[in-house]
């Protein structure tokens with residue numbers, strides 16, 4: 001019997017009532033004859049609350065202990081979901097990421113999955129049980145430590161399990177009906193996208209469309225896992241993520257969605273006597289210490305003058321600023337400048353070029369939004385604006401490219 005992996009996000013399991021409702025939905029899928037693996041996130045804002053709690057105890061908690069703490073959020077949900085299923089007469093068993101065989105590298109707070117060995121899951125499925133898995137976590141076989149996969153990582157747990165239990169499909173249940181042409185909380189005119197090719201879905205997720213963890217889309221594309229995003233509350237068919245060449249996909253359209261990322265910190269390191277080798281060392285050290293920071297550019301204007309640019313969360317940016325001397329290591333003359341509160345708004349689509357850039361800049365001008373920078377990738381055109389203009393820019397670009405005729 002092919003396996004169905006269902007994932008329920010934080011809002012969907014927020015509190016006893018919703019956990020019981022999720023259990024009823026799982027029981028229906030079980031009654032329909034599916035072999036079921038269910039991945040759950042921590043309830044509501046639990047992860048944020050645990051982070052805040054840690055900072056009330058210690059200003060600089062170690063990443064190992066943060067992973068020990070944060071992995072508990074998902075464990076609470078998994079046990080409660082299994083209990084609710086028990087009460088409905090559905091045999092269920094909960095497993096942590098480590099018990100599920102999710103093996104990761106040793107990068108605390110940002111671990112990558114190296115392999116999945118789902119022996120215990122298979123054995124439980126063979127006994128007819130529904131398996132509930134704590135999302136967002138695994139174990140490093142090298143260090144034997146518990147790791148977490150980065151914020152929003154339960155989606156990636158679900159897709160990784162579907163890939164390991166192939167042939168399996170994966171349904172991501174969340175608090176909206178599917179993937180929309182923009183975040184429906186910011187753009188009231190946003191519409192659901194019924195079918196979205198993997199490449200564009202990945203571009204959307206990497207550009208801030210947080211409805212899916214970006215790494216889960218990359219993994220689903222690579223492992224050919226059929227992926228659907230649906231509402232945990234409504235009976236809506238949702239969005240099917242389809243192979244790029246599948247007939248009926250929206251690949252032909254030029255712009256399929258607008259993604260936005262507000263409150264981004266931009267970090268620029270400049271080396272006046274630093275050659276490429278020095279820059280490489282800094283990139284390596286920064287990645288080691290702050291894996292969530294994204295290196296977006298390395299420009300080597302001359303043999304000695306280099307510039308490195310990262311984007312990321314304010315907290316990481318502030319910490320790197322405070323520790324830059326130590327992290328960058330000896331040698332060279334490097335300085336680090338940090339700007340907070342930047343926003344990036346992206347047109348997601350294929351074949352975007354000068355005509356779309358002209359339309360985008362004009363639409364922003366008409367909305368009174370000042371453009372700071374614009375760059376193009378094969379599947380996105382990314383505009384930088386001031387943080388406070390983020391939502392206005394998102395609505396203006398949605399109106400220009402996705403509303404009307």
Ligand code: ADP
Nearest residue numbers: 009010011174175179180182183185209210211
């Ligand atoms: P979950 O807890 O289920 O993982 P998330 O909060 O991570 O849920 O993701 C769902 C949220 O993503 C939605 O509530 C919505 O505000 C936001 N979102 C951002 N961009 C989009 C988009 N293009 N389509 C749908 N939702 C989006």
Ligand code: ASP
Nearest residue numbers: 041047136151152153154
């Ligand atoms: N609970 C984790 C987070 O809030 C993981 C997840 O929800 O996917 O980031």
Ligand code: MG
Nearest residue numbers: 009152210211
């Ligand atoms: Mg999420």
